[in-house]
Amino acid sequence: DVKVTQSSRYLVKRTGEKVFLECVQDMDHENMFWYRQDPGLGLRLIYFSYDVKMKEKGDIPEGYSVSREKKERFSLILESASTNQTSMYLCASSEPPTDTQYFGPGTRLTVL
């Protein structure tokens, strides 16, 4: 079975802090994704990566950056956390030619 793990299930940070969310997948997938999920807005794509060191902006990249130094690990960085970044953050991976995405358990981030 594909396993996607996220470094924290719950995280509380203060406004202005730098926040790192880590995601690791164990199936050698090429593609990795970061989403945020908010009530009434559904899943929104922040960034995705289709190879090591390669990244593309999703629908809402502002305020976020990403890093993919190794194939199995995809990090989401909030350079200066703000209260409107309080959300559920979900990481996913997939492997061509299938478009099916496998999700981690999510990180519930609260920014105070």
Added chain:
Amino acid sequence: TQLLEQSPQFLSIQEGENLTVYCNSSSVFSSLQWYRQEPGEGPVLLVTVVTGGEVKKLKRLTFQFGDARKDSSLHITAAQPGDTGLYLCAGARGGSNYKLTFGKGTLLTVNP
């Protein structure tokens, strides 16, 4: 922007009832996935449909992909409390675009 409209947004039924959830778009998708998400967890893949007109069954769940590959439905027979969760549909364009377009989900509650 491709949109996937899911309906209904909320559904509360009694154990043993049948229900259908719809996922509609004006865009054609190469495949469509259905996920279920339980509170505090990431979405878990239920099924992927690829061929127009395809019907897949997963125990009491029946998934159908429209002939034109623009819409899909999920039918649950004799719903049980364990079916409670957020049901998400997601469409893929295929090719080199690995991104999925997600619907906002249907929140199903099955009461004992």
